[in-house]
Amino acid sequence: MTDLRDMGQRARKAARTLRSLPTARKAAALGAIAAELRQRSTAILDANAQDVAAAEAAGLPAHMVDRLRLNATSLAAIARDVEAVAALPDPVGEQTAQQVQPSGIRVSQRRVPLGVLGVIYESRPNVTVDVAALALMSGNAVILRGGKETVQSNTALEDAIHAALQTQQLPADAVQVIRDPDRARMLELLRLDDCVDAIIPRGGAGLHRFCVENATVPVIVGGIGVVHLYLDESFVQGPQDVAQAAAIVLNAKVQKPSACNALDTLLIHRAALPALPDVVRPLLEAGVELRADAESLEVLRAAGLNAQAAAPGDYGNEFLALVASIRTVNGLDEALDFIAERGGHTDVILTRNPEQATRFVQDVDSAAVVVNASPRFNDGGQLGLGAEVAISTQKLHARGPMGLRELTTTKWVVLGDGQVRG
Numbered sequence: 248m249t250d251l252r253d254m255g256q257r258a259r260k261a262a263r264t265l266r267s268l269p270t271a272r273k274a275a276a277l278g279a280i281a282a283e284l285r286q287r288s289t290a291i292l293d294a295n296a297q298d299v300a301a302a303e304a305a306g307l308p309a310h311m312v313d314r315l316r317l318n319a320t321s322l323a324a325i326a327r328d329v330e331a332v333a334a335l336p337d338p339v340g341e342q343t344a345q346q347v348q349p350s351g352i353r354v355s356q357r358r359v360p361l362g363v364l365g366v367i368y369e370s371r372p373n374v375t376v377d378v379a380a381l382a383l384m385s386g387n388a389v390i391l392r393g394g395k396e397t398v399q400s401n402t403a404l405e406d407a408i409h410a411a412l413q414t415q416q417l418p419a420d421a422v423q424v425i426r427d428p429d430r431a432r433m434l435e436l437l438r439l440d441d442c443v444d445a446i447i448p449r450g451g452a453g454l455h456r457f458c459v460e461n462a463t464v465p466v467i468v469g470g471i472g473v474v475h476l477y478l479d480e481s482f483v484q485g486p487q488d489v490a491q492a493a494a495i496v497l498n499a500k501v502q503k504p505s506a507c508n509a510l511d512t513l514l515i516h517r518a519a520l521p522a523l524p525d526v527v528r529p530l531l532e533a534g535v536e537l538r539a540d541a542e543s544l545e546v547l548r549a550a551g552l553n554a555q556a557a558a559p560g561d562y563g564n565e566f567l568a569l570v571a572s573i574r575t576v577n578g579l580d581e582a583l584d585f586i587a588e589r590g591g592h593t594d595v596i597l598t599r600n601p602e603q604a605t606r607f608v609q610d611v612d613s614a615a616v617v618v619n620a621s622p623r624f625n626d627g628g629q630l631g632l633g634a635e636v637a638i639s640t641q642k643l644h645a646r647g648p649m650g651l652r653e654l655t656t657t658k659w660v661v662l663g664d665g666q667v668r669g
Contacts (some may be wrong), residue, residue: 249427251435254390255442258363258418262388264418266360270337273384277333279411280380281326283615287407288322294403295372302396310505310568314370315396328634332380335633339386339654341661343509353662358655360386360558361444365436365464366636367392368449376638379408379422385654386486388421390443392436395428402426437462442661447649449637452565469639469649472592472614473511473565474499474622476605477582478526479598482619489522492597497529499595505567507638508593508615508625512562512572514582515543520575524550530571539573563589580601583610592640593622614640614647 250542264438265273282289295317302312304472317325341358348354349470364387368374374389382389393401401424409419425432440463448458448465459465482487499510515523523546526535531552539547539558547554554573561572562585583606586594596607604618616623625648627635632650639645645653 249425249432251425251432251439252442254423254425255363255418255439257418258388258390258423259442261418261421262360262362262386264390265383265386265421266339266362268386269340272417273337273386274333275281276383276412276417277329277380278414279414280376280408281329281333283407283411284322284326284329284376284404285618287403287410288319291322291400291403292317292409294399297399298372298397302398305325305396307396307568311370311396314505315372315400317372317400321373322363325579326375329376332384332634332651335384335651337384338655344505345662350666350668351664355660356523356657357660359658360653361654361656362387363442364389364441364636364654365392365439365446365450366390367433367436367454367458368444369394369451371449372394372397374449375401375404375424377634381634381636381651381654383421385651387654390421390423390425390436392433398428399424415581422520428459428656435598437466438573440464444532444633447637451567465503467637467639467645467649468641469614469637471507471565472640473563473589474508474593474595475512475514475582475586475590476510476595476597476622477514477518477579477586478516478522479579479596479600479603480516481599482597483519483522483526484599488599489525492522493526493529493566495595495597495619496526497533498623500530500535501533501569502621502623506623507565507567508622509567510571510595510622511564511566512574512589514574514576514585516582517542517575517577520546523547523573524552527573529550534569536570537573538570540575542575543573583591583607586611593617595620595622614638 299316338358343356345353345355366378405424408422412419443464446462446464448454455468456549537554538561539554540557557572590613593615594611594613598604608616627648627650635648638648
Protein backbone atom coordinates (compact mmCIF):
# COMPACT_ATOMS: atom_id res chain seq x y z
CA MET A 248 0.00 0.00 0.00
CA THR A 249 1.19 3.52 -0.79
CA ASP A 250 2.74 5.19 2.27
CA LEU A 251 1.78 8.87 1.93
CA ARG A 252 3.79 9.95 4.94
CA ASP A 253 6.93 8.42 3.49
CA MET A 254 6.21 10.16 0.17
CA GLY A 255 5.72 13.44 2.01
CA GLN A 256 8.96 13.13 3.94
CA ARG A 257 10.89 12.31 0.76
CA ALA A 258 9.28 15.25 -1.01
CA ARG A 259 10.24 17.55 1.85
CA LYS A 260 13.85 16.40 1.61
CA ALA A 261 13.85 16.90 -2.17
CA ALA A 262 12.38 20.39 -1.74
CA ARG A 263 15.42 21.41 0.32
CA THR A 264 17.64 20.57 -2.65
CA LEU A 265 15.41 22.39 -5.13
CA ARG A 266 14.98 25.62 -3.19
CA SER A 267 18.57 26.73 -3.73
CA LEU A 268 19.05 25.27 -7.21
CA PRO A 269 20.40 27.73 -9.81
CA THR A 270 18.08 28.68 -12.66
CA ALA A 271 20.31 27.00 -15.24
CA ARG A 272 20.11 23.63 -13.50
CA LYS A 273 16.32 23.82 -13.21
CA ALA A 274 16.05 24.72 -16.89
CA ALA A 275 18.36 21.84 -17.79
CA ALA A 276 16.16 19.44 -15.81
CA LEU A 277 13.12 20.57 -17.77
CA GLY A 278 15.02 20.14 -21.02
CA ALA A 279 15.85 16.59 -19.98
CA ILE A 280 12.18 15.91 -19.21
CA ALA A 281 11.15 17.13 -22.66
CA ALA A 282 13.76 14.85 -24.21
CA GLU A 283 12.57 11.82 -22.22
CA LEU A 284 8.95 12.48 -23.23
CA ARG A 285 9.98 12.38 -26.88
CA GLN A 286 12.17 9.33 -26.45
CA ARG A 287 9.49 7.40 -24.56
CA SER A 288 6.55 8.55 -26.68
CA THR A 289 5.61 5.02 -27.79
CA ALA A 290 5.51 3.67 -24.25
CA ILE A 291 3.57 6.70 -23.00
CA LEU A 292 0.99 6.49 -25.78
CA ASP A 293 0.60 2.73 -25.25
CA ALA A 294 -0.08 3.34 -21.55
CA ASN A 295 -2.54 6.08 -22.42
CA ALA A 296 -4.34 3.78 -24.85
CA GLN A 297 -4.89 1.34 -21.97
CA ASP A 298 -6.44 4.12 -19.88
CA VAL A 299 -8.66 5.26 -22.76
CA ALA A 300 -9.89 1.72 -23.42
CA ALA A 301 -10.66 1.17 -19.74
CA ALA A 302 -12.45 4.52 -19.52
CA GLU A 303 -14.61 3.75 -22.53
CA ALA A 304 -15.42 0.29 -21.18
CA ALA A 305 -16.41 1.85 -17.86
CA GLY A 306 -18.78 4.23 -19.64
CA LEU A 307 -17.02 7.48 -18.74
CA PRO A 308 -18.61 10.53 -20.39
CA ALA A 309 -17.21 11.38 -23.81
CA HIS A 310 -15.78 14.73 -22.66
CA MET A 311 -13.76 13.00 -19.91
CA VAL A 312 -12.43 10.41 -22.35
CA ASP A 313 -11.47 13.22 -24.70
CA ARG A 314 -9.55 14.98 -21.92
CA LEU A 315 -7.80 11.71 -21.12
CA ARG A 316 -6.66 10.86 -24.64
CA LEU A 317 -3.12 11.59 -25.83
CA ASN A 318 -1.71 11.25 -29.33
CA ALA A 319 1.66 11.93 -30.96
CA THR A 320 0.71 15.54 -31.67
CA SER A 321 -0.52 16.35 -28.18
CA LEU A 322 2.46 14.62 -26.54
CA ALA A 323 4.85 16.62 -28.73
CA ALA A 324 3.02 19.79 -27.68
CA ILE A 325 3.40 18.82 -24.00
CA ALA A 326 7.16 18.44 -24.49
CA ARG A 327 7.32 21.87 -26.14
CA ASP A 328 5.36 23.36 -23.24
CA VAL A 329 7.95 22.01 -20.81
CA GLU A 330 10.69 23.73 -22.78
CA ALA A 331 8.64 26.94 -22.79
CA VAL A 332 8.46 26.86 -18.99
CA ALA A 333 12.24 26.41 -18.85
CA ALA A 334 12.63 29.64 -20.83
CA LEU A 335 10.50 31.73 -18.44
CA PRO A 336 12.05 34.23 -16.00
CA ASP A 337 12.83 32.55 -12.68
CA PRO A 338 11.12 34.41 -9.81
CA VAL A 339 13.09 32.60 -7.09
CA GLY A 340 15.67 34.84 -5.48
CA GLU A 341 14.12 38.12 -6.60
CA GLN A 342 14.71 40.71 -3.91
CA THR A 343 13.19 44.06 -3.15
CA ALA A 344 15.43 47.09 -2.70
CA GLN A 345 17.02 47.26 0.72
CA GLN A 346 15.59 49.78 3.15
CA VAL A 347 17.84 51.07 5.94
CA GLN A 348 15.93 51.46 9.20
CA PRO A 349 16.78 54.01 11.95
CA SER A 350 18.48 51.19 13.88
CA GLY A 351 20.89 50.70 10.98
CA ILE A 352 19.58 47.28 9.94
CA ARG A 353 19.09 46.73 6.20
CA VAL A 354 15.76 45.11 5.36
CA SER A 355 14.49 43.47 2.15
CA GLN A 356 12.17 40.70 0.99
CA ARG A 357 13.31 37.73 -1.07
CA ARG A 358 11.10 35.44 -3.17
CA VAL A 359 11.35 31.74 -2.24
CA PRO A 360 9.54 28.50 -3.18
CA LEU A 361 6.46 27.39 -1.26
CA GLY A 362 8.05 24.00 -0.54
CA VAL A 363 5.94 20.89 -1.25
CA LEU A 364 2.78 21.09 -3.34
CA GLY A 365 -0.03 18.56 -3.42
CA VAL A 366 -1.99 18.73 -6.68
CA ILE A 367 -5.22 16.77 -7.14
CA TYR A 368 -6.79 16.59 -10.58
CA GLU A 369 -8.98 14.56 -12.92
CA SER A 370 -8.67 13.05 -16.41
CA ARG A 371 -5.97 15.20 -18.01
CA PRO A 372 -2.54 13.45 -18.08
CA ASN A 373 -1.00 16.62 -19.54
CA VAL A 374 -1.52 18.20 -16.11
CA THR A 375 0.98 15.71 -14.69
CA VAL A 376 3.75 17.13 -16.86
CA ASP A 377 2.60 20.77 -16.78
CA VAL A 378 2.51 20.86 -12.99
CA ALA A 379 5.79 18.97 -12.62
CA ALA A 380 7.51 21.50 -14.89
CA LEU A 381 6.09 24.52 -13.07
CA ALA A 382 6.88 23.04 -9.67
CA LEU A 383 10.49 22.25 -10.57
CA MET A 384 11.14 25.61 -12.23
CA SER A 385 9.78 27.42 -9.16
CA GLY A 386 11.92 25.27 -6.84
CA ASN A 387 9.08 23.19 -5.38
CA ALA A 388 8.63 19.46 -4.93
CA VAL A 389 5.22 18.09 -5.84
CA ILE A 390 3.00 15.12 -5.03
CA LEU A 391 0.47 14.47 -7.79
CA ARG A 392 -2.82 12.63 -7.42
CA GLY A 393 -4.56 12.08 -10.74
CA GLY A 394 -7.88 10.32 -11.22
CA LYS A 395 -8.15 6.53 -11.32
CA GLU A 396 -8.78 6.78 -15.07
CA THR A 397 -5.21 8.08 -15.64
CA VAL A 398 -3.17 5.55 -13.64
CA GLN A 399 -1.31 3.94 -16.55
CA SER A 400 -0.63 7.27 -18.30
CA ASN A 401 0.62 8.95 -15.13
CA THR A 402 2.82 5.98 -14.28
CA ALA A 403 4.52 6.20 -17.68
CA LEU A 404 4.89 9.97 -17.38
CA GLU A 405 6.34 9.72 -13.87
CA ASP A 406 8.86 7.15 -15.11
CA ALA A 407 9.96 9.58 -17.83
CA ILE A 408 10.29 12.48 -15.38
CA HIS A 409 12.27 10.38 -12.90
CA ALA A 410 14.64 9.22 -15.60
CA ALA A 411 15.23 12.82 -16.63
CA LEU A 412 15.86 13.99 -13.07
CA GLN A 413 18.36 11.18 -12.50
CA THR A 414 20.33 12.20 -15.60
CA GLN A 415 20.62 15.65 -14.01
CA GLN A 416 21.68 14.26 -10.60
CA LEU A 417 18.50 15.62 -9.02
CA PRO A 418 16.24 13.75 -6.58
CA ALA A 419 13.47 11.78 -8.29
CA ASP A 420 11.38 12.40 -5.18
CA ALA A 421 10.94 15.98 -6.35
CA VAL A 422 8.02 14.70 -8.48
CA GLN A 423 5.93 11.84 -7.12
CA VAL A 424 2.69 10.41 -8.47
CA ILE A 425 0.27 8.60 -6.17
CA ARG A 426 -0.35 5.46 -8.22
CA ASP A 427 -2.88 3.95 -5.81
CA PRO A 428 -6.33 5.09 -7.04
CA ASP A 429 -7.98 4.49 -3.66
CA ARG A 430 -9.81 7.66 -2.55
CA ALA A 431 -8.36 7.14 0.93
CA ARG A 432 -4.95 8.17 -0.40
CA MET A 433 -6.39 11.54 -1.42
CA LEU A 434 -7.74 12.07 2.09
CA GLU A 435 -4.31 11.23 3.53
CA LEU A 436 -2.67 13.79 1.24
CA LEU A 437 -5.13 16.46 2.34
CA ARG A 438 -4.12 15.90 5.97
CA LEU A 439 -0.36 15.65 5.47
CA ASP A 440 0.17 19.14 6.93
CA ASP A 441 3.60 18.38 8.40
CA CYS A 442 4.98 17.63 4.92
CA VAL A 443 2.82 19.45 2.35
CA ASP A 444 2.60 23.25 2.20
CA ALA A 445 -0.35 23.76 -0.16
CA ILE A 446 -3.04 21.71 -1.86
CA ILE A 447 -4.13 22.78 -5.35
CA PRO A 448 -7.21 20.95 -6.68
CA ARG A 449 -8.06 20.99 -10.39
CA GLY A 450 -11.50 19.67 -11.21
CA GLY A 451 -15.18 20.18 -10.57
CA ALA A 452 -16.93 21.90 -7.71
CA GLY A 453 -17.33 18.58 -5.87
CA LEU A 454 -13.57 18.00 -5.77
CA HIS A 455 -12.91 21.53 -4.53
CA ARG A 456 -15.55 21.24 -1.81
CA PHE A 457 -14.18 17.86 -0.69
CA CYS A 458 -10.68 19.34 -0.38
CA VAL A 459 -11.81 22.43 1.52
CA GLU A 460 -13.93 20.40 3.95
CA ASN A 461 -11.36 17.67 4.63
CA ALA A 462 -7.91 19.29 4.39
CA THR A 463 -5.66 20.37 7.22
CA VAL A 464 -3.21 21.60 4.58
CA PRO A 465 -4.04 25.07 3.16
CA VAL A 466 -6.11 24.69 -0.05
CA ILE A 467 -5.86 27.09 -2.98
CA VAL A 468 -9.33 27.00 -4.52
CA GLY A 469 -9.70 27.82 -8.18
CA GLY A 470 -11.31 27.10 -11.49
CA ILE A 471 -14.84 27.27 -10.11
CA GLY A 472 -17.06 30.19 -10.97
CA VAL A 473 -19.64 31.62 -13.34
CA VAL A 474 -18.42 33.63 -16.33
CA HIS A 475 -20.54 36.62 -17.39
CA LEU A 476 -20.39 38.84 -20.46
CA TYR A 477 -22.25 42.16 -20.38
CA LEU A 478 -23.16 43.53 -23.82
CA ASP A 479 -23.70 47.30 -23.63
CA GLU A 480 -25.83 49.06 -26.23
CA SER A 481 -22.86 51.25 -27.24
CA PHE A 482 -21.03 48.21 -28.62
CA VAL A 483 -23.63 47.25 -31.24
CA GLN A 484 -24.31 50.45 -33.17
CA GLY A 485 -23.69 49.03 -36.65
CA PRO A 486 -23.43 45.71 -38.55
CA GLN A 487 -19.66 45.46 -38.11
CA ASP A 488 -20.03 46.02 -34.35
CA VAL A 489 -22.71 43.33 -34.13
CA ALA A 490 -20.48 40.92 -36.07
CA GLN A 491 -17.61 41.60 -33.69
CA ALA A 492 -19.82 41.01 -30.66
CA ALA A 493 -21.05 37.76 -32.21
CA ALA A 494 -17.46 36.60 -32.80
CA ILE A 495 -16.45 37.33 -29.21
CA VAL A 496 -19.52 35.62 -27.76
CA LEU A 497 -19.00 32.58 -30.03
CA ASN A 498 -15.36 32.25 -28.98
CA ALA A 499 -16.30 32.70 -25.33
CA LYS A 500 -18.74 29.79 -25.39
CA VAL A 501 -17.71 27.40 -28.15
CA GLN A 502 -13.90 27.34 -28.40
CA LYS A 503 -13.71 25.10 -25.32
CA PRO A 504 -17.08 24.72 -23.58
CA SER A 505 -15.70 22.55 -20.75
CA ALA A 506 -13.14 25.17 -19.68
CA CYS A 507 -13.66 27.15 -16.49
CA ASN A 508 -13.25 30.43 -18.43
CA ALA A 509 -16.00 29.65 -20.96
CA LEU A 510 -19.08 31.87 -21.06
CA ASP A 511 -22.06 30.92 -18.89
CA THR A 512 -24.36 33.97 -18.88
CA LEU A 513 -24.82 36.73 -21.45
CA LEU A 514 -26.16 39.93 -19.89
CA ILE A 515 -27.59 42.30 -22.48
CA HIS A 516 -28.67 45.92 -22.17
CA ARG A 517 -32.35 46.25 -22.98
CA ALA A 518 -31.55 48.81 -25.69
CA ALA A 519 -29.24 46.26 -27.36
CA LEU A 520 -31.94 43.59 -27.72
CA PRO A 521 -32.52 44.30 -31.44
CA ALA A 522 -28.97 43.04 -32.07
CA LEU A 523 -29.41 39.88 -29.99
CA PRO A 524 -30.54 37.53 -32.80
CA ASP A 525 -27.47 38.31 -34.90
CA VAL A 526 -25.20 38.07 -31.84
CA VAL A 527 -26.37 34.59 -30.81
CA ARG A 528 -27.18 33.05 -34.19
CA PRO A 529 -23.62 31.63 -34.50
CA LEU A 530 -24.06 30.02 -31.08
CA LEU A 531 -27.19 28.22 -32.21
CA GLU A 532 -25.47 27.13 -35.41
CA ALA A 533 -22.69 25.65 -33.26
CA GLY A 534 -25.20 23.61 -31.26
CA VAL A 535 -25.43 25.79 -28.15
CA GLU A 536 -28.65 25.50 -26.13
CA LEU A 537 -29.85 28.97 -25.13
CA ARG A 538 -31.95 29.58 -22.01
CA ALA A 539 -33.33 33.10 -22.07
CA ASP A 540 -35.39 35.38 -19.82
CA ALA A 541 -38.83 36.51 -21.03
CA GLU A 542 -37.71 39.67 -22.84
CA SER A 543 -34.79 38.16 -24.73
CA LEU A 544 -36.78 34.99 -25.44
CA GLU A 545 -39.50 37.03 -27.13
CA VAL A 546 -36.92 38.77 -29.34
CA LEU A 547 -35.27 35.50 -30.31
CA ARG A 548 -38.50 33.72 -31.15
CA ALA A 549 -39.72 36.70 -33.17
CA ALA A 550 -36.56 36.28 -35.25
CA GLY A 551 -37.34 32.61 -35.75
CA LEU A 552 -34.54 31.42 -33.47
CA ASN A 553 -34.81 28.45 -31.16
CA ALA A 554 -34.37 29.10 -27.44
CA GLN A 555 -36.08 28.00 -24.27
CA ALA A 556 -37.28 29.83 -21.19
CA ALA A 557 -34.63 30.15 -18.49
CA ALA A 558 -35.26 28.74 -15.04
CA PRO A 559 -33.91 30.50 -11.93
CA GLY A 560 -31.17 27.88 -11.66
CA ASP A 561 -29.82 28.80 -15.09
CA TYR A 562 -28.29 31.93 -13.58
CA GLY A 563 -25.29 31.45 -11.33
CA ASN A 564 -24.72 28.07 -12.96
CA GLU A 565 -21.36 26.98 -14.38
CA PHE A 566 -22.50 24.89 -17.36
CA LEU A 567 -19.16 23.51 -18.67
CA ALA A 568 -21.09 22.44 -21.77
CA LEU A 569 -22.77 23.85 -24.88
CA VAL A 570 -25.39 25.65 -22.80
CA ALA A 571 -25.66 29.37 -22.02
CA SER A 572 -28.20 31.61 -20.32
CA ILE A 573 -29.29 35.11 -21.36
CA ARG A 574 -30.56 37.85 -19.07
CA THR A 575 -31.84 41.33 -20.00
CA VAL A 576 -30.73 44.21 -17.76
CA ASN A 577 -31.57 47.91 -17.66
CA GLY A 578 -27.94 48.97 -17.81
CA LEU A 579 -24.55 48.79 -16.16
CA ASP A 580 -25.83 49.18 -12.59
CA GLU A 581 -28.10 46.16 -12.89
CA ALA A 582 -25.36 44.15 -14.62
CA LEU A 583 -22.92 44.97 -11.82
CA ASP A 584 -25.45 43.92 -9.18
CA PHE A 585 -26.12 40.67 -11.02
CA ILE A 586 -22.41 39.85 -11.32
CA ALA A 587 -21.74 40.78 -7.68
CA GLU A 588 -24.14 38.03 -6.57
CA ARG A 589 -22.91 35.32 -8.94
CA GLY A 590 -19.45 36.19 -10.35
CA GLY A 591 -15.88 35.84 -9.10
CA HIS A 592 -14.05 34.01 -11.89
CA THR A 593 -13.96 35.94 -15.20
CA ASP A 594 -16.32 38.76 -16.18
CA VAL A 595 -16.42 40.69 -19.46
CA ILE A 596 -17.86 43.97 -20.70
CA LEU A 597 -18.32 44.84 -24.36
CA THR A 598 -18.67 48.62 -24.59
CA ARG A 599 -17.55 51.62 -26.64
CA ASN A 600 -17.99 53.88 -23.62
CA PRO A 601 -14.66 54.42 -21.78
CA GLU A 602 -16.43 55.52 -18.60
CA GLN A 603 -18.51 52.33 -18.57
CA ALA A 604 -15.38 50.25 -19.09
CA THR A 605 -13.53 52.04 -16.28
CA ARG A 606 -16.37 51.58 -13.85
CA PHE A 607 -16.77 47.90 -14.75
CA VAL A 608 -13.07 47.25 -14.12
CA GLN A 609 -13.21 49.09 -10.80
CA ASP A 610 -16.46 47.60 -9.50
CA VAL A 611 -16.31 43.95 -10.57
CA ASP A 612 -14.54 41.84 -7.94
CA SER A 613 -13.38 38.81 -9.92
CA ALA A 614 -10.13 36.99 -10.58
CA ALA A 615 -10.07 38.55 -14.06
CA VAL A 616 -11.99 41.44 -15.59
CA VAL A 617 -11.95 41.74 -19.38
CA VAL A 618 -12.87 44.69 -21.62
CA ASN A 619 -13.87 44.06 -25.24
CA ALA A 620 -12.33 40.60 -25.56
CA SER A 621 -13.16 36.97 -24.88
CA PRO A 622 -13.04 35.56 -21.32
CA ARG A 623 -10.97 32.70 -22.76
CA PHE A 624 -7.93 34.96 -22.37
CA ASN A 625 -8.00 34.34 -18.60
CA ASP A 626 -5.31 31.70 -19.00
CA GLY A 627 -1.69 31.54 -17.86
CA GLY A 628 -0.27 31.18 -21.35
CA GLN A 629 -2.45 33.94 -22.79
CA LEU A 630 -1.59 36.35 -19.97
CA GLY A 631 2.14 35.88 -20.40
CA LEU A 632 2.77 33.47 -17.53
CA GLY A 633 3.86 30.68 -19.87
CA ALA A 634 1.72 28.06 -18.14
CA GLU A 635 -0.44 27.64 -15.08
CA VAL A 636 -1.13 25.15 -12.32
CA ALA A 637 -4.70 26.39 -11.89
CA ILE A 638 -6.80 29.56 -11.92
CA SER A 639 -7.31 30.67 -8.34
CA THR A 640 -10.61 32.33 -7.48
CA GLN A 641 -9.77 32.99 -3.86
CA LYS A 642 -8.19 36.19 -2.57
CA LEU A 643 -5.31 35.08 -0.33
CA HIS A 644 -1.80 34.51 -1.69
CA ALA A 645 -2.75 34.03 -5.36
CA ARG A 646 -5.66 35.07 -7.57
CA GLY A 647 -6.17 34.27 -11.23
CA PRO A 648 -3.83 32.02 -13.26
CA MET A 649 -1.10 30.54 -11.08
CA GLY A 650 2.24 30.49 -12.84
CA LEU A 651 5.79 30.40 -11.50
CA ARG A 652 5.52 33.52 -9.35
CA GLU A 653 2.30 32.28 -7.73
CA LEU A 654 4.12 29.11 -6.64
CA THR A 655 6.48 31.18 -4.51
CA THR A 656 6.23 33.19 -1.32
CA THR A 657 8.56 35.67 0.35
CA LYS A 658 10.79 35.84 3.37
CA TRP A 659 12.29 38.86 5.11
CA VAL A 660 16.04 39.28 5.01
CA VAL A 661 17.57 41.47 7.74
CA LEU A 662 21.27 42.42 7.59
CA GLY A 663 22.96 44.05 10.54
CA ASP A 664 26.32 45.05 11.99
CA GLY A 665 25.82 43.99 15.59
CA GLN A 666 22.68 46.02 16.33
CA VAL A 667 20.52 45.13 19.32
CA ARG A 668 16.98 46.34 19.89
CA GLY A 669 16.61 49.03 22.53
